[in-house]
Amino acid sequence: MAQLSYAFGxxxxxxxxxxAVRPGDFSxxxxxxxxxxxxxxxxxxxxxxxxxxRISVYGHDIERExxxxxxxxxxxxxxxTLDLDLTVEQNLFYHAALHGMSRRAARLRxxxxxxxxxxxxxxADRVRALSGGQxxxxxxxxxxxxxxxLLLLDEPTVGLDMESRRFLLDHVRGLCRSRALGVLWATHLxxxxxxxxxxxxxxxxRILADGAASDITQAGESxxxxxxxxxxxxxx
Amino acid sequence: MQTGTLAAPHTSLQYARCLNGIxxxxxxxxxxxxxxxxxxxxxxxxxxVIFAAGFHFVLGVSISPxxxxxxxxxxxxxxxxxGMIQLFNGMQSSLSMVYDREMGSMRTLMVSPFPRWFxxxxxxxxxxxxxxxQAYIFFAIAWFWDITPPLTGYIAVLxxxxxxxxxxxxxxxxxxxFIKQLENFAGVMNFVIFPMFFTSSALYPLWRMQQASLPIYxxxxxxxxxxxxxxxxxxxxxxxxxxxALVVCxxxxxxxxxxxxxxxxxxxxxxRRGGGGD
Numbered sequence: 124m125a126q127l128s129y130a131f132g133x134x135x136x137x138x139x140x141x142x143a144v145r146p147g148d149f150s151x152x153x154x155x156x157x158x159x160x161x162x163x164x165x166x167x168x169x170x171x172x173x174x175x176x177r178i179s180v181y182g183h184d185i186e187r188e189x190x191x192x193x194x195x196x197x198x199x200x201x202x203x204t205l206d207l208d209l210t211v212e213q214n215l216f217y218h219a220a221l222h223g224m225s226r227r228a229a230r231l232r233x234x235x236x237x238x239x240x241x242x243x244x245x246x247a248d249r250v251r252a253l254s255g256g257q258x259x260x261x262x263x264x265x266x267x268x269x270x271x272x273l274l275l276l277d278e279p280t281v282g283l284d285m286e287s288r289r290f291l292l293d294h295v296r297g298l299c300r301s302r303a304l305g306v307l308w309a310t311h312l313x314x315x316x317x318x319x320x321x322x323x324x325x326x327x328x329r330i331l332a333d334g335a336a337s338d339i340t341q342a343g344e345s346x347x348x349x350x351x352x353x354x355x356x357x358x359x
Numbered sequence: 360m361q362t363g364t365l366a367a368p369h370t371s372l373q374y375a376r377c378l379n380g381i382x383x384x385x386x387x388x389x390x391x392x393x394x395x396x397x398x399x400x401x402x403x404x405x406x407x408v409i410f411a412a413g414f415h416f417v418l419g420v421s422i423s424p425x426x427x428x429x430x431x432x433x434x435x436x437x438x439x440x441x442g443m444i445q446l447f448n449g450m451q452s453s454l455s456m457v458y459d460r461e462m463g464s465m466r467t468l469m470v471s472p473f474p475r476w477f478x479x480x481x482x483x484x485x486x487x488x489x490x491x492x493q494a495y496i497f498f499a500i501a502w503f504w505d506i507t508p509p510l511t512g513y514i515a516v517l518x519x520x521x522x523x524x525x526x527x528x529x530x531x532x533x534x535x536x537f538i539k540q541l542e543n544f545a546g547v548m549n550f551v552i553f554p555m556f557f558t559s560s561a562l563y564p565l566w567r568m569q570q571a572s573l574p575i576y577x578x579x580x581x582x583x584x585x586x587x588x589x590x591x592x593x594x595x596x597x598x599x600x601x602x603x604a605l606v607v608c609x610x611x612x613x614x615x616x617x618x619x620x621x622x623x624x625x626x627x628x629x630x631r632r633g634g635g636g637d
Binding site: 168170193196206209216219220223225226 | 370372373374376377379380381383384387388391392466467468469470471472473474478
């Protein structure tokens with residue numbers, strides 16, 4: 124995305140944001156609550172329409188070729204979007220239909236993705252019966268069903284225990300390596316940005332830093348230290 | 360498996376799969392929500408069994424098209440009650456869309472790589488499919504209360520049910536795109552459903568209303584629900600009411616256009632209400 128700005132009425136939420144995620148990138152978008160992360164995601168997924176700036180997904184401009192752009196995207200939203208009264212499998216079939224997949228192809232992909240996250244034996248259970256961590260895993264499987272090239276995750280680990288957080292992080296990092304999947308992982312939990320990640324710091328709608336964790340930290344400084352330094356400098 | 364293997368959907372088969380998936384989900388939700396299923400049937404039956412029985416001796420309905428003889432009051436209000444099923448169903452699906460939007464599942468639909476107009480139309484058709492099934496279940500039960508239209512009427516009424524269901528569902532879509540919060544939905548009940556129902560020809564013929572109050576008569580004439588009910592009434596008795604059909608089509612076009620604007624990412628409520636989750 125290039126020079127992306129967005130305002131709700133008089134309130135400017137994003138200021139000239141430039142950002143690119145390459146295939147195989149695991150990019151962590153770090154920002155406090157209210158930094159503009161969800162607005163950015165809403166613009167990339169075309170829930171809102173950008174009035175200034177440009178967004179393209181694998182060469183497809185979101186305004187001029189929205190369908191091709193959306194077909195490349197997999198999204199895990201901040202709020203759970205599963206239908207609690209339907210089974211895991213019914214939820215996934217619904218998503219597959221929304222991408223025009225046949226029942227046969229969908230069934231194969233559902234089994235593949237559910238086995239990968241260790242929930243194949245729960246496919247006939249209602250989502251309501253799953254734990255928070257299991258629901259998140261199902262949402263991840265759902266976002267990957269149509270084999271997207273770019274995966275967006277908006278605060279995917281909020282409310283999860285340490286084990287579920289670790290599982291999600293490791294699983295998604297593994298996907299980046301094995302499938303060359305581009306990942307944009309938005310979070311306010313600084314410890315989710317590992318030393319090997321690319322870190323993008325978003326604060327009050329502006330990008331303050333973008334680079335490998337080692338590039339944005341100073342000698343002996345942790346990522347948390349770098350984040351505090353950058354955001355305080357901006358506030359001053 | 361490689362990433363990015365699916366291109367943007369473009370074949371009619373893919374469109375059909377998407378429509379089928381949305382209808383299937385709506386049907387599963389309907390069957391899973393027992394309360395909604397039962398109340399949708401009980402509500403019109405209460406009107407038929409209690410209200411109509413009470414008014415049976417008060418209100419007589421003289422011979423007027425499409426009826427060829429004098430008819431008891433129960434027979435008169437049956438098409439209006441079918442309209443009521445569809446009106447409630449349209450509002451119910453709009454309620455579920457407001458709920459979906461608040462709960463976030465509307466986003467799943469909106470990020471599908473199909474055109475937004477197609478997704479909204481599919482959602483609408485899914486709601487209509489459910490309301491048509493409910494209408495036929497009502498007809499089957501009403502048969503035991505001597506509501507016995509000609510057998511061919513049961514077939515002829517199908518396109519009328521689809522058209523009126525689409526129009527009332529589209530109205531629900533418009534409302535869902537402009538209602539900011541779930542709590543505001545109670546207002547819809549008071550300011551949309553009841554006024555539409557009571558100022559229509561569902562409970563009393565328009566000629567009676569004309570005698571009672573001319574302003575209400577004219578409001579009823581412009582009320583889309585009046586024409587939905589008349590379309591159903593005529594079709595059920597093997598007749599066709601061209602004016603009602605035209606009015607229902609016109610309102611369908613109007614409501615659908617407003618719904619598409621309401622869900623447009625640049626202009627509609629999604630953009631205006633502001634703030635994502637962060």
